[in-house]
Amino acid sequence: MATTRLTDVIVPEVFFQYIIKRTKETSAILNSGILRADANLSSFLSGGGRTANVPFWKDLTDNGSNIGSDDPAELSVPDKITAGKDIAARQVRTKSWSSMRLSGVLAGDDPMKAIGNLVGDWWARNLQDILVSTLHGVYTDNVAANAGDMVNNISVTSGSPSSVNLISAEAILDTKQTMGDAAEDLNTLIMHSAIYTRLQKQNLIDFIPDARGEVRFPTYLGYRVVVSDRVKVINNGSGNPSGYVTYLLGNDAIAFNEQPMTTSPNVEVERKPDQGNGVGGDILYTRRQFVMHPYGIAWQDSSVAKEFPTNLELEAAANWSRVYPERKQIPISFLITNG
Template identity: 35%
Template sequence: MADAYTRIADAIVPSVYAQYSFEEHVQSLEIYQAGILFSDPAISSKLSMGGRSVDMPGWKDLGNDPSEPVNDDPADSIEMKKIGSRREVAARNVRAQAWGVPDLTAILAGDDPQKLIVRRQTEYWQRANKLTLLGILKGVLADNVANDGGDLVRTTGASIVDTDIIEAAYLMGDRADKFRTIWMHSKQMKALKLADLIDYVPSSEQGGPLIPYYMGLRCVVDDDIPVAAGVYTAFMFKDKAILWNELPVNSEG
């Protein structure tokens, strides 16, 4: 694919100079403040080692075997148990983007677009990473449906204001109350507001916005949530549900 540079034709060359403004993408980045993502420095250190994935070994829990009664008979000993290990694999996503600005464009435009590029890169990568995350979540749902009978997916034609959030939560059994956040489309939030089912809690930040909650779940609203044939998807998360590490690499060429 041929490189594209920001040229004079892409800029407005003013006869009377005024301060440049920019069109800001209005997208929800609340996913980064909702407690869904967390990072592990040990994983970050492995990202520089190369490879398409990162192995994350660990130990399984002790399980739910009942305790055993004891007595003073030395021949009646307790059976020794063992602890198992597990191996998880984190996928590596290598993403890149480039912007180019010839010097002449900045001179004739009266404003340097390179400054805007530098200032907006953090927000850009937040949006780009969010779309990557949504793609991963769609893959997780597809895998669950294909290989596990969709035991963690609640499919329904009913409105979100019905009992389906409760039904979806209890797919996790006695862990249903561990959910803390729901990530949904604005059309779903609209339905909940019209039904007067949203509660608002003040932000811990002084003068911050009110945070919407539905049935004790913090609501994150985002129109990049998948929609297919009028069917909307909502994702429910516990705290620190997704391990997300980044290793920024600055390359030129």
């Protein structure tokens, strides 16, 4: 009986579109509305370079209006309209699997779909990790360079936490207040399941139907709630309480664009005749090229060892710098609690 191979069941062009679709469908974070497709970044990905300039217009200064006069010698002095420059980084990530690891699904009725589900789910988790590391880089830069004006940290790093160190309505409201009168731009809470469970115990989670009236999603204080254990948990050392990071974000806070690579196919299957002691096997390669960028926080590329940043490098404060003039222009806030 002939053995089914990856080369028999995977059509690269179809397979790649399937895993992109699967990634979006299975990731609550990526599907929450916080990501925005930016045509300028798509153009950048089609070309070359490690970084892209993202120009923006700075807000007009509040110098007040002129007082009208009938004196022709009194002239209105125009204020300047100035532009700023945001910077986004190109990212290329790859992952490969051998057919021996995928052998269990090759025997199914629809092996390409089955493998696509596995690969799409893996990439969904990986992209969530990249997003969390990106947000943590924004957090570390904000604490280091902007006095933590995007952060409400009520946690303790040692001893025993009390109720004031835990998630609460007051803590969420204080966090949204970091946006001042622009707080209405925030609409999504992303939190760890331990935080979500604490709110459930307090009967503070509401559920509302989606646009079709079918699937209910949780809300808290009017914010949509997304639960993921892949959010950042700060380790304060053995025996010390952990710090849970809860994110309060607005729609389109982060640019996300993906384009096929021009130098390598997105999906490739390589035949390895020497595997299995000559029986042979296949290796499935997947490649993703994208930009994931928080608007207003310019990528500095100050501490990157290789061509593209790792997750740890994304978390480094030195690699980010806020360029939007006002904090309230960036719909991202952080709440740190002990539970």
